[in-house]
Amino acid sequence: MNHPKTNSNSWEATQKTNTARLRYWTLAWLLSLALARFGPESIWAYHTGLSILGIVLNLFIGAGMIIANKTYLRGLDEMQQKIFLDATALSLGTGLICGLSYEQLEDVQLITFQPEISHLIFVMSLTFIVGIVWGNKAHR
């Protein structure tokens, strides 16, 4: 086969590196979140200094995850960026609309429990995944 005089698969390699980096930062952030949430009651018996350290560590790693996500996004090609942007718009829009409606349910006493932020994150994550799958299917 007459392959083009390609210098390397550097773009693909960079994408793989960016994806792996984002995966590790996300995993680290989740672990630090769990540590900040459950550490006080399970490990250090609500020691104030350690609890503050846990929160600060979580924020620090969260900042790293944001930078890794930005690097990942900038490394995508233009079609992948478009799919990502569309999915983000769907997720943010749904999150805003559903989040406010959900919060109002308690205000007007249609539900008796306190709305949880985790429910909103679940909805946003789900709509983001749907958006990514939808976008990839539309461009296949």
Add this chain to the structure above:
Amino acid sequence: MKNRLKVLRAERDWTQADLANELEVSRQTINAIEKGKFDPSLPLAFKAARLFGMAIEDIFQDEIEG
């Protein structure tokens, strides 16, 4: 927007992956462009034109032009 990427690629016996590597995009993006499901940006279109040694309008044509 119509394009001749698939024909030009076939003439050179290149795979979609070969072209994707050259243009620094994913193979899925090449596939979507070839099928007319995604219109490339001007910089990407110019990059393809440089790669094939052709004018940009010899590769990409507006559908309205017929």
